Amino acid sequence: MECKETRELLPAHADRELGMGEVIEIDRHLAVCLACQGEFARQNALRAAVKKHATYFAAPAHLESRIQAALPRATARPEARAKWSWRWNWLNIGPVLASVFALVWSLGLYLALPSADDLLAEEVVSSHVRSLMVNHIADVASSDQHTVKPWFNGKLDFSPTVSDFTAQGFPLVGGRLDYLDHRPVAALVYRHREHLINEYIWPASDERETAVQTLSRHGYHLVRWTKSGMVYWVVSDLDPRELMTLVQIQRDHEGSPAEVPAPVKLDDPRTGRATQPNQFTH
Amino acid sequence: MTEPARAERFQQAVLPHLHAAYNLARWLCRNDHDAEDIVQEAYLRAFRFFDGFHGEDARAWLLAIVRNTSYTWLQQNRGHEPNTSFDEEFHSPQEGSVTLLNQADSNPEAILARDDDRALVNRALEMLPAEFREVLVLRELEDLSYKEISSVAGIPMGTVMSRLARARRLLGECLNRMGEESRNGVQRNQGTTAGPRR
Numbered sequence: 001m002e003c004k005e006t007r008e009l010l011p012a013h014a015d016r017e018l019g020m021g022e023v024i025e026i027d028r029h030l031a032v033c034l035a036c037q038g039e040f041a042r043q044n045a046l047r048a049a050v051k052k053h054a055t056y057f058a059a060p061a062h063l064e065s066r067i068q069a070a071l072p073r074a075t076a077r078p079e080a081r082a083k084w085s086w087r088w089n090w091l092n093i094g095p096v097l098a099s100v101f102a103l104v105w106s107l108g109l110y111l112a113l114p115s116a117d118d119l120l121a122e123e124v125v126s127s128h129v130r131s132l133m134v135n136h137i138a139d140v141a142s143s144d145q146h147t148v149k150p151w152f153n154g155k156l157d158f159s160p161t162v163s164d165f166t167a168q169g170f171p172l173v174g175g176r177l178d179y180l181d182h183r184p185v186a187a188l189v190y191r192h193r194e195h196l197i198n199e200y201i202w203p204a205s206d207e208r209e210t211a212v213q214t215l216s217r218h219g220y221h222l223v224r225w226t227k228s229g230m231v232y233w234v235v236s237d238l239d240p241r242e243l244m245t246l247v248q249i250q251r252d253h254e255g256s257p258a259e260v261p262a263p264v265k266l267d268d269p270r271t272g273r274a275t276q277p278n279q280f281t282h
Numbered sequence: 283m284t285e286p287a288r289a290e291r292f293q294q295a296v297l298p299h300l301h302a303a304y305n306l307a308r309w310l311c312r313n314d315h316d317a318e319d320i321v322q323e324a325y326l327r328a329f330r331f332f333d334g335f336h337g338e339d340a341r342a343w344l345l346a347i348v349r350n351t352s353y354t355w356l357q358q359n360r361g362h363e364p365n366t367s368f369d370e371e372f373h374s375p376q377e378g379s380v381t382l383l384n385q386a387d388s389n390p391e392a393i394l395a396r397d398d399d400r401a402l403v404n405r406a407l408e409m410l411p412a413e414f415r416e417v418l419v420l421r422e423l424e425d426l427s428y429k430e431i432s433s434v435a436g437i438p439m440g441t442v443m444s445r446l447a448r449a450r451r452l453l454g455e456c457l458n459r460m461g462e463e464s465r466n467g468v469q470r471n472q473g474t475t476a477g478p479r480r
Contacts, residue, residue: 011447015421017428046450049457050422053403059304063318064297067325072289 001025006036014043120233121224123180125217128198128235131176131187137196138174138189148175152186160186160201160230163253170197170246180233190246197236197246204231212247214240223247227254292332296325299341302424303348309419310352312408316359324351342430349416349434356412406456414449421446 006029012018013026030037131137140151149162155177164172173189178200185202210226221243223234232250236243303324308317328335328347335343407415413435420426420434428442437445 009443011450012428012443015428015443015446017443042454043447043450046454046457047422049399049403050407050418050453053400054407054419054423055400055404056301056423057305057308057314057317059300059321060314060318063304063321064300066318067297067300067322068293070322070326071292071329072285 001029003029003033003036006030006033007039010036010040010043014040014047120181121215121217121222124198124200124222124233124235125220127178127180127187127200128220131178131189131198132196137176139176141174143172143174145172148172148188151175152177156184156186158186158203158230160188161254162188163250165190165246165249165253168245168249170249181231192236192238192242192246195236195238197234197238197243199250200231200233200235202231204229212244212251214244216240225251227251288332289329292329295335295337295340296328296332296344299344302341303344305423306345306348306416306419307352309407309415309423310349310412311356316355320352320355321348323355324348327351339430339433341424342426342433345420345424345426345434346436353412402457402460406453406460409456410449410452414445414452417442417445418449418453 006026009018009022009026013023018026030040140148142148143164143166145162145164149159152160152162152175162172162175166172170190170192173191173196176187176189178185178187180200181202183202185200188199188201190197190199204226207229208226209228210224212223212225215222215224220235220237221240223232223243225232225247234243234247238246300321303321304317307320307324308314311317311320324344324347328344331347407418410418416435417431420431426434428439431437431442432439435442
């Protein structure tokens with residue numbers, strides 16, 4: 001270590017504020033440098049002089065009681081006490097407000113969390129959009145429910161109800177496998193004028209039936225319900241009322257005592273006609 | 283915390299440092315009566331801000347408040363600061379003072395080995411500008427570490443060191459000059475001695 005560096009660190013050395021490494025280096029330099037030794041001695045002497053001779057002014061005895069009297073205490077005069085408790089109440093307001101805010105905030109966050117249904121609705125819309133986007137609306141393109149329904153055999157662990165509603169203005173376009181709610185589901189495609197409608201069906205996790213419920217997401221309309229242990233989601237850009245018409249037709253159809261699809265099947269004039277799904281524009 | 287509990291905790295944590303508080307205030311304002319007022323004011327302030335104190339170094343925390351209170355007080359009462367002008371004069375010849383310093387402090391022990399050492403040191407310390415006086419008081423009289431001084435005075439550790447070094451140098455000069463004065467029989471005529479030095 002050179003003189004310049006040593007001189008800079010000497011005060012801290014005199015004050016014993018240096019790390020071991022620096023102490024060793026400085027001592028090594030001091031051992032060989034008389035000038036720095038002199039400076040070090042001078043600093044130490046001045047330190048000692050102040051320590052030894054400078055007056056330490058102790059507080060006069062009455063100062064403590066004077067301060068005690070000025071400080072608010074439990075035994076303080078009433079008006080002083082009132083002033084301080086008022087202040088203290090106001091100090092309390094901060095934490096109280098903070099807690100209330102935190103509570104409201106977390107409640108808000110909790111409520112703002114998308115529910116499982118919301119997430120599912122998003123999933124359904126995404127699947128619908130994707131089916132239109134990739135020109136893959138149907139794995140089995142047929143307006144014949146007896147072509148579409150058996151197609152699902154072996155692909156799903158349930159058998160969806162498949163009906164054609166051409167007579168009511170909702171011809172069946174076809175069927176497809178899809179994946180929603182962490183399971184493979186049946187997707188049936190209907191058409192109404194130029195609008196395509198996806199209907200997703202899968203077994204419900206419990207036997208509870210839920211009423212028809214409508215939702216809207218990103219300009220698409222969704223209808224959902226649970227019936228006879230099956231979950232139904234219908235999604236389209238179709239006008240909600242027209243979409244409800246399809247839902248109503250379908251529910252009536254399924255709910256009718258003649259649940260056996262035989263008569264309906266026989267009514268269908270277009271049995272066996274295969275449609276080309278890709279020709280539909282969204 | 284209820285108010286009595288708070289007051290009690292305050293008294294336990296902060297009141298024991300009354301002497302340190304008074305010593306610093308007394309050295310900064312250089313007057314007994316004013317020091318008492320400053321310390322009382324500082325304690326009231328400390329009580330007000332006690333919620334911001336989280337049980338670390340109560341002495342350093344209090345001393346920082348005492349220091350601020352003192353400076354506020356000095357600013358408001360600048361009128362009766364007897365040494366201000368002298369401080370500035372004394373303070374300014376930084377470069378030229380090196381040679382003086384070297385001859386002055388070749389034998390500080392000799393200067394200090396006198397009967398009136400106490401008066402000399404006190405007087406020299408009183409004459410130092412407040413920023414140098416305070417670090418010496420905190421270091422030598424309160425035995426604060428650089429870290430504590432840094433938090434009390436609100437300056438970085440490096441500045442603590444350089445300010446202490448400078449303070450000691452100035453003190454050495456001052457002691458030497460006073461030693462010469464008394465040798466020459468010139469008593470307390472600092473104005474004339476400081477003048478030619480510039």
